Structures are given as structure tokens and as C-alpha cells.
Amino acid sequence: MEQSDTFSERVKTHAARLCESSPAAITGLYDLTAQRLVRYAATITRHQDDAEDAVQTTLVKIAGQPRLLQSSNQPWAYLLRMVRNEALAILRRRRHWHLVQNLTDLITWRSTDQLEGEDRNEAVWQALRDLPRLQSEVVVLKIWEEMTFQQISQVLEITPSTAASRYRYAIEKLGQKLRPLASEEVSHV
Numbered sequence: 001m002e003q004s005d006t007f008s009e010r011v012k013t014h015a016a017r018l019c020e021s022s023p024a025a026i027t028g029l030y031d032l033t034a035q036r037l038v039r040y041a042a043t044i045t046r047h048q049d050d051a052e053d054a055v056q057t058t059l060v061k062i063a064g065q066p067r068l069l070q071s072s073n074q075p076w077a078y079l080l081r082m083v084r085n086e087a088l089a090i091l092r093r094r095r096h097w098h099l100v101q102n103l104t105d106l107i108t109w110r111s112t113d114q115l116e117g118e119d120r121n122e123a124v125w126q127a128l129r130d131l132p133r134l135q136s137e138v139v140v141l142k143i144w145e146e147m148t149f150q151q152i153s154q155v156l157e158i159t160p161s162t163a164a165s166r167y168r169y170a171i172e173k174l175g176q177k178l179r180p181l182a183s184e185e186v187s188h189v
Contacts, residue, residue, distance in 0.1 A: 007032075008076035015075055018066030026063045033076075034059075034144065037083050043140045044087035044133060050094075054086035080141070080155045127177040135170035142167055 009179035017025035032053055041051035061082065062069050116162055128136050134156075141147045141155060152163040 008074060011071065011079060012072075015062070015066055015069035015072075018063065019070050025058065025066075025176040026053055029062065031061055033079060037079070039138055039144060040080060040137070041137045043085045043128070044084060045090055046129065048132075050090045051087065054090055055087045058082045074151070074154060077147075077154045080145075081157070084137075084155065113154050121157050124174075125177060127174050130175055130177065131170050134171070135166045138163055139165040139170045139174070 011029070013024055014029035014032060017028065028127040037055045037058070038048075038051045041054040042048060045051050046055065058079070061080070061189075069078060082160050128139060131139070137156065138152055141152045142149075145156070149160040149167070152167075153160040156163065158166075
């Protein structure tokens with residue numbers, strides 16, 4: 001939780017710099033948040049390009065009205081909520097939207113020389129992609145963003161118990177889908 005609070009404070013610092021008309025502030029905010037925001041937006045849009053568009057649109061809005069972010073009590077949660085709204089708007093504009101075939105390009109943290117690790121990551125992302133969007137959002141916010149259910153509830157505008165419930169259902173489904181992968185790893189040992 002401390003890491004998330006520290007990150008939120010860093011977001012707030014960049015927002016304050018934006019309000020002071022510091023030209024480097026939007027770049028700093030982008031550098032600080034873009035990778036995490038795109039990863040989150042991709043869980044909603046299921047498409048890398050749409051996720052990047054949602055983040056870009058959000059940051060343009062923040063650059064134009066930096067006080068929106070600066071005045072927020074929870075700037076990171078506010079920024080996530082803005083990206084979520086933009087991603088949902090993209091989905092609404094899309095005539096025929098289907099679950100995307102690939103989220104693997106989002107996994108920037110994986111090592112290219114570990115083929116087994118890549119297969120495992122692909123299986124995890126595939127299982128995550130197969131979840132209902134509302135459940136996969138909670139998983140990404142809980143696991144990768146290390147947010148509490150209270151914080152998640154603020155971002156998604158739901159109750160903490162709903163966030164916890166969606167997380168529990170998602171983890172159960174992920175466990176079922178990934179159980180064969182875990183069995184396979186045990187047999188190789």
C-alpha cells in the first residue's frame with residue numbers, strides 16, 4: 001500500500017508542476033504513468049492501440065486542465081478513472097468490438113531468453129483476456145497496481161465488497177484455467 005501511496009504522491013507532484021506551466025511536467029507525468037496506464041487500459045479495450053489512444057487522450061485533457069488532477073485527493077486513482085472512462089468511450093465508439101487476440105505485446109517485463117517463461121506469461125494473459133472485463137480490471141489493479149479493494153472501489157466507482165467479489169471470482173476462474181499449466185510445471189521438475 002505504501003508503494004501505491006508514494007506513486008500517487010509522485011503523480012500529484014507532476015500535476016502541480018503542470019499547474020505551474022512547467023513544459024517538462026507533461027513529459028514527466030507521461031514517463032511516470034504511461035506504461036501502467038496503457039496496461040490498465042488494455043484490460044478494458046483488449047487492444048494495444050486503443051489503450052494507447054485512451055492514455056493519450058487522457059493526458060491531453062490533463063495538460064489542458066492540470067488543476068483536475070492536482071486538486072484530486074487521490075491523483076493516481078483519479079488518473080486511472082479518467083483512463084478507464086476514455087477506454088470505455090473507445091469501446092462505445094467501436095461498432096464491432098471483440099476480444100483481441102494479443103495482449104502479449106504488453107508484457108514488457110518478460111525476458112526474451114526464457115521461452116518457458118514466455119509460454120507461461122502468454123497463458124496467464126490469455127486466461128486474463130478470457131475473463132469478463134470487469135473482473136480482469138480488478139485483477140490488474142490488485143496485482144500489478146497493488147491497490148487495496150478500497151482504492152479499486154474508488155477507481156471503478158463500485159463498493160469495496162463488489163471489488164473483492166469480482167477479484168475472488170476472477171482468481172477462481174484463473175486458477176481453473178491455469179491449473180493444467182501448474183501441473184505441467186510440476187511434472188517437469
